[in-house]
Amino acid sequence: MNIKKILTVVALGTACVSAPLTSQAMLLGLTPAEPTVDFAASGVINFVPNTSGGGTVTISATPSTLFQNDPFLFADINGATTDNEKLITVQFNVDASGHFVSGVSGADLIVKGAIDIDFDGVLDYDGILLEAEVAEFGFEDGGSIDDFFDLRLNTVSGLLAPYYNGRDLAIRMISEISAEYPNAFNNSFATAFTGQAKGVLGATDQSVQPTPDVCSLDVEAYCSVDGSPNATKCRINLDRSAKHWEREDYQHKGQTHSHSTLGMHGDPVPAWSTKYKTTDVKFTYVISNLGGTTVSDLKLTDSFDTAIAAVPTSILAGGTVTVTRTVKLNEELENTATVLGGYGTAACGDVDVVVIKDKLRERRRHDDDNYKDKSEDDKKKDRR
Numbered sequence: 001m002n003i004k005k006i007l008t009v010v011a012l013g014t015a016c017v018s019a020p021l022t023s024q025a026m027l028l029g030l031t032p033a034e035p036t037v038d039f040a041a042s043g044v045i046n047f048v049p050n051t052s053g054g055g056t057v058t059i060s061a062t063p064s065t066l067f068q069n070d071p072f073l074f075a076d077i078n079g080a081t082t083d084n085e086k087l088i089t090v091q092f093n094v095d096a097s098g099h100f101v102s103g104v105s106g107a108d109l110i111v112k113g114a115i116d117i118d119f120d121g122v123l124d125y126d127g128i129l130l131e132a133e134v135a136e137f138g139f140e141d142g143g144s145i146d147d148f149f150d151l152r153l154n155t156v157s158g159l160l161a162p163y164y165n166g167r168d169l170a171i172r173m174i175s176e177i178s179a180e181y182p183n184a185f186n187n188s189f190a191t192a193f194t195g196q197a198k199g200v201l202g203a204t205d206q207s208v209q210p211t212p213d214v215c216s217l218d219v220e221a222y223c224s225v226d227g228s229p230n231a232t233k234c235r236i237n238l239d240r241s242a243k244h245w246e247r248e249d250y251q252h253k254g255q256t257h258s259h260s261t262l263g264m265h266g267d268p269v270p271a272w273s274t275k276y277k278t279t280d281v282k283f284t285y286v287i288s289n290l291g292g293t294t295v296s297d298l299k300l301t302d303s304f305d306t307a308i309a310a311v312p313t314s315i316l317a318g319g320t321v322t323v324t325r326t327v328k329l330n331e332e333l334e335n336t337a338t339v340l341g342g343y344g345t346a347a348c349g350d351v352d353v354v355v356i357k358d359k360l361r362e363r364r365r366h367d368d369d370n371y372k373d374k375s376e377d378d379k380k381k382d383r384r
Contacts, residue, residue, distance in 0.1 A: 032202025263305030
């Protein structure tokens with residue numbers, strides 16, 4: 001998860017505020033423990049000020065996976081049966097300095113979706129997966145680089161609550177600089193801001209994580225188009241594709257794991273598909289060994305039905321390995337990278353999500369607020 005190493009070095013506490021309109025705080029320093037729920041960079045953090053100072057922070061995103069090392073658990077989060085909706089929403093109020101004041105009516109955090117834990121075709125959890133109340137909020141303005149936010153939540157309920165065993169929850173989030181959001185966070189809670197958001201939700205009890213000196217892995221997933229800098233969200237022109245999703249099994253250390261992959265899955269490529277444009281998307285996976293021992297039995301998978309080349313079988317303590325692959329795409333997707341490894345009987349792993357979306361277009365005179373979402377007519381024009 002590509003914000004782990006950045007945020008775990010932040011000290012605890014909150015600094016004093018030097019002026020009423022400028023917020024100077026530190027992150028809470030929380031590291032979400034397993035099981036974790038990831039959300040990709042298509043999420044959004046939004047702040048709306050009120051007239052009395054302060055305002056309301058809203059985080060909106062779609063959950064991707066539920067992940068745990070021991071016992072191993074890796075499952076996609078899909079839309080709930082009632083309305084095919086999957087979502088993460090957090091809403092709470094802060095003062096003019098950005099310090100947490102109160103929650104909102106109803107649950108401050110809602111995680112909704114459906115999960116088939118054992119891949120038997122029967123949903124094990126379907127509906128409100130988690131609800132909780134915000135207790136603390138931390139933030140750090142990155143200036144010309146990315147901004148960071150974290151939250152502690154308590155009073156946890158929902159279908160997945162037993163996995164957290166009475167512990168508080170933590171959310172750790174990065175808001176990458178993006179031209180799509182020109183009014184991103186600028187260290188002030190006096191004016192409205194909106195920014196891109198990617199993060200991870202988990203427990204605050206660190207004792208459930210593998211000890212760093214035994215087995216600890218981190219994976220960071222990025223995308224790049226036409227030589228652009230690595231990012232966690234890339235945009236391409238969408239078009240008609242012959243690829244499809246299927247669930248595949250794979251083995252690691254004597255266990256069978258399952259994940260959904262995109263591709264032809266052995267089917268011939270139909271002639272009609274060559275008429276539609278594709279974009280070469282380069283994916284970069286950075287694997288780090290955060291522990292003090294060599295991790296072996298290294299296994300790296302992503303959301304495509306072909307194997308990733310040049311993945312080493314082991315990685316030294318403190319070492320980092322970078323693996324790349326290029327895929328021709330004309331559909332949007334969330335690409336989930338999963339790394340697994342082991343040291344003796346200990347197992348460890350990590351997941352990260354990089355998202356591919358449709359290209360934005362400029363506002364037109366007749367457009368409403370949803371102008372960034374292309375219509376079918378727009379997509380037909382792209383194909384010509």
